[in-house]
Amino acid sequence: MKALEQKILNEGKVLPGNILKVGSFLNHQLDVAFLMEMGEEIASLFASDGVSKILTIEASGIAIAVAAAAKMNVPVVFAKKNKTSNIPDDVYASEVKSFTHGTTYKVVVSKEFLNKGDRVLIVDDFLANGNALIGLKEITHLSGAEAVGAAIAIEKGFQGGGDALRNQGFRVESLAIVDEMSDTSIKFR
């Protein structure tokens, strides 16, 4: 999506440790008009996949998931991060390693909200090593629902998570894929 690449070039900041900051429009401040455009793009990419539910993860996935869901007319479920070791019986749980924070946490979804027969589109703002996405895929699988694919705003292609999933036959559509970045330049796939 050219408009997203241009916005990353205009507003993104590359920080040490392979961090791409896009807090001005995607994960601290939200450019809601632009989010709705991204949502429309996601809706058109998955228009013929019979998506019945969007699954994302708190907190920064929620905004783009809502934007996509508004265009696709389906509910969103957002997985919650659970820092306690106790996992109640009434949730599906998976473990996720965070690239940005160097920590491990569990993500949980109430069993009420994912069901066999659901066709789930996973939506998130970022894809790097793919760990959050793998966790959401696992939760979908545990529920008996089918994951039809993933829609991501920004993929850091050089970290390989997206391609590893594609190589396993899982459909991953990223609106922008950064293949190289430094403090002076950002190259898209």
Added chain:
Amino acid sequence: MKALEQKILNEGKVLPGNILKVGSFLNHQLDVAFLMEMGEEIASLFASDGVSKILTIEASGIAIAVAAAAKMNVPVVFAKKNKTSNIPDDVYASEVKSFTHGTTYKVVVSKEFLNKGDRVLIVDDFLANGNALIGLKEITHLSGAEAVGAAIAIEKGFQGGGDALRNQGFRVESLAIVDEMSDTSIKFR
């Protein structure tokens, strides 16, 4: 908002400890079509207030803030919860006591995204004791921006946070106010 009251009656569950669970549409699963209706209601309540920015708090405030912002054509900023004691220089910070979890945390907003001259509408999914709202008001004040009021989906009126703020002259608009609740009935103001 009658439709919200009806939805709370149909789908809400009252749990011990004054918890009102509305995870089926507001804070775990999101009924996005209904969120957009709530967003439209908020937009019409504050249509003549010159709102330039919506401020909310992660995670469950984000969805309704995005819905309101989509109708009002303004950006959202979501405050982040910071569990470390270190507060960097480039953020505004305030302390919030969580009623639901019995904990205290700091909320922070990057100084880049709130400015003198901004007219800020605070949006959140729930209002109980009002602590999150007071924290967001304080952050707005620290930035030099003006808080024009707050729009809340569900206020637990019997916990008094909303009325305390109204008595101080702050405008709080809640789409539904629960004045009494038990496991057999919910009464609205």
